[in-house]
Every structure is written in C-alpha cells, then in structure tokens.
Amino acid sequence: MGQKRNRAGNNSQNRNERNISNSREVSRRTKGKNRYSFEEDRRTTARYYDDDGYYQTEPKRRKKSASAKNRDDYTKKSKNRSSEYGSKGRKRKRRGRRKNVVSKTIGIILAIIQFVLSVVLTVNVLFFDMLTVTYIMVLAGVLLILLGITLLSQIGAKEKGIGGKIFCILLCIILAMGSFYIGKINNAFQKITGSNTMTSSMVVAVRQDDSAQKLVDTSDYTYGVQYATNADQTKSTVKQIEKEIGNEITVREYAGMIEAAQALLSGEVDALVYNSGQTGIIKDQIPDFENEVRVIYKHSIVVQIENTAADASVTEPFAVYLSGMDTYNDITSGDRSDVNIIAVVNPKSHQILLVTTPRDYYVPIPGISNGQEDKLTHAGIYGIEASMDTLEELYEMDIPFFGRVNFTSMINIVDALGGLDVESDEEFDTGEESGKVVHINEGMNHLNGRETLAFCRERHALADGDNARGRHQQAVITAIIKKMMSPSMLRGASDIIASVSDGVDTNFSMNQIQSLIKTQLRTNAEWNIYSVSAEGVGDKQYCYSSGDALLYVCIPDETSVSNIIDLVNRVEAGDVLEESTVVGQ
Incomplete structure (x- = not known):
C-alpha cells in the first residue's frame, strides 16, 4: 500500500x-x-520635439504587404474599369442609335428608288399599250404591295433591316430590267411596223476574167441593158454610172434579161446593168451565171410605197399577204417571193384560213406585164405591191396587209423559239439546193432554224413538187403560231423580238398590232387554222420577165381557184371551217 x-x-x-x-x-x-x-x-x-521641449510620437504608416497592395490595386482597377466601361457603353449606345438612323435613311432611299422604278415601269407599260386595263390594275396593285413590304421592313425594323434592303435591291433590279425589255420590245415593233418602202438593188457586172476592178475602169465599156422590166430603175442607174465615171457611156438595149445576160457572156457587151432580184430568172436559163460574172458596182434605189392599210380595221375580217423572200439580203429589197401565203383572219369567229399559191403559178401581174402571164414569184421583183395586186386579182379579194421575211429571219425566229415541232405528210430527204441536207420523217419532226428553212424550200424530192412544198410551208406557219402561244414564247421573248426586228417587215401600224394583242389577252381565245393550196398543171411557157426564154410554170386549176374564193367568203362571213387545227389550248 x-x-x-x-x-x-x-x-x-x-x-x-x-x-x-x-x-x-x-x-x-x-x-x-x-x-x-x-x-x-x-x-x-x-x-519629434515641439517648441516646449516635449516630444510626441506620430504613428508611421505601415507598409502594406504585397497581398494587400494587390487587393488595393485590383479594387482601383475595378473602379476604373467600371467607370470606363460605363462610358464606353454609353458611347456604344449613342453610336448604335446613329447607325440605326443611317440604316433607316438608306432603307428609305432604297424605297424611294423602288417607287421611282415602279412608276417608270407602269408608264412604259401604259405607253406600250398592249395590256388590257385588268392587267394594268393587277400590275399596279402588285407594285404597291411590294413597295409597302419594303417600307415596313425599313421603317418598322428594330435592327438594320438587312433582309428588307436585299429584297428592295432585287426588286429594283427586276423593275429596271422590266422597263428595259419593254422599251426594247417597243422599239422592235416600231422598227418592223408601218413599212412603206421598197429597195431596188441595181448592179453592174463584168465577166470573171475582165481586168476591171472598179467602176472607173469601165469608162469606155459598152453596157448591156433591158428596159422591158424595171425601166425606171435601170435608167436611173445609168445616169448614176455616168455621174461617177464623169462621161457618157455606150449602151446597147436588149428585149429581155436572158438575152442581155447571154450578150455579156459572149463578149458582145463588156458590162451588164440589171436588178439583183433578176438573178434567179437568169439562173433558171444559165445555171452558172453567178460563177461566170463578177459584180463591181451596186446602186440602191429606195421607192416609197403607198400604205393603204393604215385605216384598215383589225376588229373585222382582214387578209394578210405573207411573203418569204428568196434571199439573204435586206428585207425591203425587191426579190423573188419563194413563199406566197394569204392568211384570212376573222377576229370574231377566231378562224384563220391559210391559202398557199405555188411560186410558179402562171398569172398576169397587174400594172406591170400588160396582161401577159408571168410566174407569181417574179412579181416580187417589182415590189411587194405587185405580188399583192396579183393575188387580189386571182382570188377576187382585198389584201390590205403584208408581212415579209427572208431566209435569215426564218432561221433566227425558229432558233429563238427553241426549234419547231413540224408535222410532215411524207418521208423524204432535202437536197443541198434547199440549204441543208435533212432527213424528214413522216409525222412529227423537231427542226432547228436551218432545218426548217430546208423543209420549207425543198420541192425536187417531193412527188407532188411545189404543191407539197406549199403544204409544208403551211405546216411551219401553224407550228410557229402554236409555239408563240405557248409558255416558251415568254422564255425567249427578248431573243425572238431581236431576231424579228431585223428580218421582218410589215405595213401593220403600231396601233393595229396593239389592238390585236390586247384583244387576244382579253379573250384568251383558241384559234382554228385551216390550210388549203391552189392547184395547177406543170408546163413550159414564155414569161413576161424572162423575154423569149421558155420557163417552167404551173397553169392554174380554175376549180381549185374557185374553191379558195368560196372558202375566203365563208371565213369573212364568220363560218368556222371543219377539220381546222385548234391552237391555244
């Protein structure tokens, strides 16, 4: 224990x-x-000691630690940043307000430009005068709605309204292009309508091996001429030659053109004065004529044509002579007419009768041949009026209007339309003389410009010759009407107008064209097209234009001519012909 x-x-x-x-x-x-x-x-x-000798102590400022200094610096910087950012924020707001004002100003300016372009387009449409009141009202309403959309997108925009500005710019481009194309179309119609001139192209030719290169080289030559046809133009050309050479020339007169051409080739004369439209007549008898001579001078003579169609009505039945010129030259030049079709139009019954007359029809040319028969195609050499007068006398009718096309315009029009679907009643191959070798199937064929021209010109490969060619020409015209009344017409309108303006000529006035277009837009009617061809018998006879040379001609069948006269009367009376082709469906 x-x-x-x-x-x-x-x-x-x-x-x-x-x-x-x-x-x-x-x-x-x-x-x-x-x-x-x-x-x-x-x-x-x-x-430190004061005045009384006493001293006092003053606390010294403590040195701050690094961490404390950093805290203070951070606090100051934060204050500075907040004040600085606050200032920048206010500046940015002010700058943003200014940018919005500028953006809205730009938007309003664009809207004003759109308004001006809309007014210009509307004025052009009214001046063009081819739309009905309903279409113009719809156009004006659409333009106002689009302008309202642009204004709302700019005035009511909280931001910059970029989408509205892009929309406005695109509309301005479309409006400007619309005005441009309307102006272009209007100018084209002004160019092709109201034709009242014919151009005679007179030439001087020498032999191919002749040393003369210019007109002045022929001052001592003997000139061959013929005054039986185109006497006034030939005499005028002789005077012009003498004026340019500076002295009178030696002239030898012949009865006919073929005789004068043979005199040049044989050396009987040194030079020949003739109308270039007569080249085809000479080639019928002397096939190598163009290869054996050389043209050294050309002289154009413009002749005024009295336009009697200006007062004709297009709301009542009327007739149009459609001439296809056998040339690539100026459309107003006097040349042989390879295509001769009359279109009888009844705008009330919407019936069109196409009458084709063979180019070799053996008929007199009123006012020219003094009652002697000639080929219908030769009438074209004396001008479009001579061809119209010849057909008026043949079918006992009035033909106030005409339309002319040449080879070039036919090619361009068909190509601008994107080709044609043409129906053929037989299978054949065109020859080189038609302009292009083409295989044509029986039935429907899609052809481009040159193929269509070859289809229209070919006759040697056809069993029915010129009559079959006439039917093919009618088929092409029907195909063109169908195509121009289809939506593809809108897609290629500008190209079509451009090609037409240089290769088509008509005496329709602008007001008459406008009336026809407005009527079609208002009614949207379907048209009935009936085709018929004059018939005849082949033969060889003397012709007024060829002198003593025998040429192939087609002697008219009186029964066929009488039938055509009856059909013309029925269409003018308002009948709708059975078995017509309906277009515009």
Whole structure:
C-alpha cells in the first residue's frame, strides 16, 4: 500500500512540475510576442520635439504587404474599369442609335428608288399599250404591295433591316430590267411596223476574167441593158454610172434579161446593168451565171410605197399577204417571193384560213406585164405591191396587209423559239439546193432554224413538187403560231423580238398590232387554222420577165381557184371551217 501511495505521489509531483514548466513556457512566449510587438511599435512611431521641449510620437504608416497592395490595386482597377466601361457603353449606345438612323435613311432611299422604278415601269407599260386595263390594275396593285413590304421592313425594323434592303435591291433590279425589255420590245415593233418602202438593188457586172476592178475602169465599156422590166430603175442607174465615171457611156438595149445576160457572156457587151432580184430568172436559163460574172458596182434605189392599210380595221375580217423572200439580203429589197401565203383572219369567229399559191403559178401581174402571164414569184421583183395586186386579182379579194421575211429571219425566229415541232405528210430527204441536207420523217419532226428553212424550200424530192412544198410551208406557219402561244414564247421573248426586228417587215401600224394583242389577252381565245393550196398543171411557157426564154410554170386549176374564193367568203362571213387545227389550248 505504501508503495502505491508513493507512486501516486510521484505521479502527482511529476504532473505539477510539468504544469509549472508549461506555464513558464507560455509566459516566456507571451513576453517574446510582447517584445516583438513593442519593437514593431517602436519602428512604426516617430518622435519629434515641439517648441516646449516635449516630444510626441506620430504613428508611421505601415507598409502594406504585397497581398494587400494587390487587393488595393485590383479594387482601383475595378473602379476604373467600371467607370470606363460605363462610358464606353454609353458611347456604344449613342453610336448604335446613329447607325440605326443611317440604316433607316438608306432603307428609305432604297424605297424611294423602288417607287421611282415602279412608276417608270407602269408608264412604259401604259405607253406600250398592249395590256388590257385588268392587267394594268393587277400590275399596279402588285407594285404597291411590294413597295409597302419594303417600307415596313425599313421603317418598322428594330435592327438594320438587312433582309428588307436585299429584297428592295432585287426588286429594283427586276423593275429596271422590266422597263428595259419593254422599251426594247417597243422599239422592235416600231422598227418592223408601218413599212412603206421598197429597195431596188441595181448592179453592174463584168465577166470573171475582165481586168476591171472598179467602176472607173469601165469608162469606155459598152453596157448591156433591158428596159422591158424595171425601166425606171435601170435608167436611173445609168445616169448614176455616168455621174461617177464623169462621161457618157455606150449602151446597147436588149428585149429581155436572158438575152442581155447571154450578150455579156459572149463578149458582145463588156458590162451588164440589171436588178439583183433578176438573178434567179437568169439562173433558171444559165445555171452558172453567178460563177461566170463578177459584180463591181451596186446602186440602191429606195421607192416609197403607198400604205393603204393604215385605216384598215383589225376588229373585222382582214387578209394578210405573207411573203418569204428568196434571199439573204435586206428585207425591203425587191426579190423573188419563194413563199406566197394569204392568211384570212376573222377576229370574231377566231378562224384563220391559210391559202398557199405555188411560186410558179402562171398569172398576169397587174400594172406591170400588160396582161401577159408571168410566174407569181417574179412579181416580187417589182415590189411587194405587185405580188399583192396579183393575188387580189386571182382570188377576187382585198389584201390590205403584208408581212415579209427572208431566209435569215426564218432561221433566227425558229432558233429563238427553241426549234419547231413540224408535222410532215411524207418521208423524204432535202437536197443541198434547199440549204441543208435533212432527213424528214413522216409525222412529227423537231427542226432547228436551218432545218426548217430546208423543209420549207425543198420541192425536187417531193412527188407532188411545189404543191407539197406549199403544204409544208403551211405546216411551219401553224407550228410557229402554236409555239408563240405557248409558255416558251415568254422564255425567249427578248431573243425572238431581236431576231424579228431585223428580218421582218410589215405595213401593220403600231396601233393595229396593239389592238390585236390586247384583244387576244382579253379573250384568251383558241384559234382554228385551216390550210388549203391552189392547184395547177406543170408546163413550159414564155414569161413576161424572162423575154423569149421558155420557163417552167404551173397553169392554174380554175376549180381549185374557185374553191379558195368560196372558202375566203365563208371565213369573212364568220363560218368556222371543219377539220381546222385548234391552237391555244
């Protein structure tokens, strides 16, 4: 027991010693802290003496730690940033307001441009005068709606309205192009309508081996002429030659053109004066004539044609002479007419009668041949009026209007239409003389411009000759009417107008064309097309234009002519002919 108590005492004594030791250590540490604190306080205070000799202490500013400095710097920077950003934000808002004002101003300017272009387009449409009032009202309404959309997209836009500006710019481009094309079409119609001139192309030719290169080289030559046809033009050309050479020329007159041409080739005369439209007549008798001579001079004579169709009505039945000129020359030149078709039109019954007359039809030319028969195609040499007068006398009718096309315009028109689907009543191959070798199938054929021209011109490969060619020409005209009344006409309108303006000539006035178009737009009528061809018998006879040479001709079949006269009367009376082809469906 005693040992236990001693152990307990020893333990208690040890604990007390440890507690005392710990207390001393704590006291020593506390004193150390206080000493360090005192020394720090001494370092942070400064003593100074006043006037009375007493000194006071002023606390020094403590040097801040790096972390404190960083905190202060961060705070200052934050304040600076906030003030700076606040200023920039206000600037950005002001700048944004200015940008919105500029954007809206630009939008309003674009809207004004769109308005002006809309007015210009409307005025052009009104001036063009080919749309009905309904179409014009619809156009004006659409333009106003589009202008309203543009204004709303700009005035009511909270942002820049970029989409509205793009929409407006596209519309302005479309409106400008619309005005341009309307002006282009209007100019083209002005160019082809109201024709009142015919051009006679007179030439001077020498033999191919002749040394003369210019007109002045022929001052001492003997000229061959014939005054039986085109006397006035020939005499006028002789005077012009003498004026340019500076002296009178020696002239030898012949009864006919063929005789005068043979005199040149034989050396009887040194030069020949003739109308270039008579080249075809000469080639019928002298096939190599063009290869054996050389043209050294050309003289064009423009003759005024009295336009009697200006007052004709297009709301009542009327007739149009369609002439296909056998040339690539100027459309107004006097040349043989290879295609002779009369279109009798009744705008009330919507019936069209196409009458084809063979080019070799043996008929007199009123006012020209003094009652002597000639080929119908030769009438074209004396002008479009001579051909119209000849057909009027043949079919006992009035033909106030005409339309002329040449080879070039036919090719361009068909190509601008994207080709034609033409129906043939037989299978054949065209020859080189037609302009292109083409295989034609019986039934439907898709042809381009040159192929269509060859199809219209070919006759030697056809069993029915010129009559079959006439039917093919009617098929081409029907195909053109169908194509021009289809949507493809709209896709190629500009190209079609461009090609027509240089290769088509008509005495329709602009007002008459406008009236026909507005009537069609208002009624949207389907048209009935009936085709008929004059028939005859082949023979060889003397012709007025060829002199003493025998030429192939087609003697008219009186029954066929009488049938055509009856059909013309029926169409003018308002009948719709059976078995007509309907177009515009």
